Amino acid sequence: MTDALLQVVHAPLTAIALTLAAFVFALWLYRRTGWLVLQPVLITMLLLIAGIRLLQLDYAAYREAVVPISWLLGPTTVALAVPLYRNLRRIRANLWPVLVTLLVGGSASVVLTLLAAWLLGADLSVLMTLATKSVTMPIAMPLAEQLGGLAALAAVLVMLTGVLGTVMLPPLLKLAGVNHPAARGMAYGMNAHAVGTARALEEGDECAAFAALAMGALGVLTALLLPAAVIGWRWLGALG
């Protein structure tokens, strides 16, 4: 490549163009095919990784360049308060079902994940990282580190869970006969956090509100209870 071309390719503007183009294409593909496997988050991510490799961009420089887009994730998370507020009455009316589902489903998810991974020989740092996989990324990464896991791996696992969960959710919910938007929303938010919530937005306001609620509440509960559970477990281990 000539110097001028190289300069343009490595300019921040190219990174932004690449990112927007990947998303526009992913969205078009998802709407055109209607296939759940082609989640816009997943396709955009794959296209971006391919683009970064192909153009030989430095990864840290790429992330720096797309800050004008990625900083919006913060305000967008805050914006989830709007569908939550719109459905506040429905949520209040179902406060106990929500709390019980969060505690039972949240614990079952952590226990089942750890059990399956432990049986197949995952080591301790991977187990501690896996424990945080159902939680939205900004909570999961510091939490994994606090528990003795790996923050970078936590981000990967959270993403995998989100995408895999969003693909598995609609058929499994259909199989189990779950058709109430609030119950679907809880399942989306608890099992696939933000990716599930993005999909729940497609199913309507009530579904999205419960998904956002489930994601946020499960995140907060996990951040508070999981460290306590791990300390308790180690303490029991030390006694035995």
Place this chain on the structure above:
Amino acid sequence: MLKGLLLLVVMQAMGALLQALWLPMLPAPVIGLLLLLALLVLLGRIPESLEQASAALLGYLPLMLAIPATGIVLGGDVLLAQLPAIGAGLVVSLLLCIPLCGVLMQRLMTGSREDD
């Protein structure tokens, strides 16, 4: 629209302040979400500009999630090394917990409705 965006950013900034002061375990945007929810409850309505800004932003949520997701290139080695265990953990828990959460919530809701 811009006023709405400003409100969202201010709430996130206040969330960041509370996080730094008292709540290190919660991310600033999640605290900001709770603050905005409290504000809306006090107001009793959703301002037009906030409605517009949030609808616009939420439509692009997958784009904003895809960018941090590319971080997979950094943590890929450990993932590949223990892929069977990690994959089994993820798939088993999703297979069982998705129906569990959905059915439990649906049953509990219809149950509580019959009570009153």
